[in-house]
Amino acid sequence: xxxxxxxxxxxxxxxxxxxxxxxxxxxxxxxxxxxxxxxxxxxxxxxxxxxxxxxxxxxxxxxxxxxxxxxxxxxxxxxxxxxxxxxxxxxxxxxxxx
Numbered sequence: 574x575x576x577x578x579x580x581x582x583x584x585x586x587x588x589x590x591x592x593x594x595x596x597x598x599x600x601x602x603x604x605x606x607x608x609x610x611x612x613x614x615x616x617x618x619x620x621x622x623x624x625x626x627x628x629x630x631x632x633x634x635x636x637x638x639x640x641x642x643x644x645x646x647x648x649x650x651x652x653x654x655x656x657x658x659x660x661x662x663x664x665x666x667x668x669x670x671x
Contacts, residue, residue, distance in 0.1 A: 637651060 637655065640651065
């Protein structure tokens with residue numbers, strides 16, 4: 574009898590171990606999926622930040638254009654300032670290419 578009880582206990586332990594291994598494997602897969610999702614979300618955040626900067630730059634340009642349209646006396650000054658900004662941007666781009 575002790576032998577049949579031991580076999581029954583071993584069967585229960587085997588089922589528990591099998592169940593735990595399956596749960597562990599499922600958790601590993603879930604973790605891998607979660608890590609992939611996190612990476613995608615980080616990429617989305619970086620893309621949204623870049624888009625936000627682009628929109629802010631467009632807004633600044635629109636403000637400059639609006640200012641030029643309202644104050645024709647300062648047109649030359651603003652054109653000079655814009656040209657200066659463009660030269661600075663060109664310098665930055667050239668530096669980044671090096």
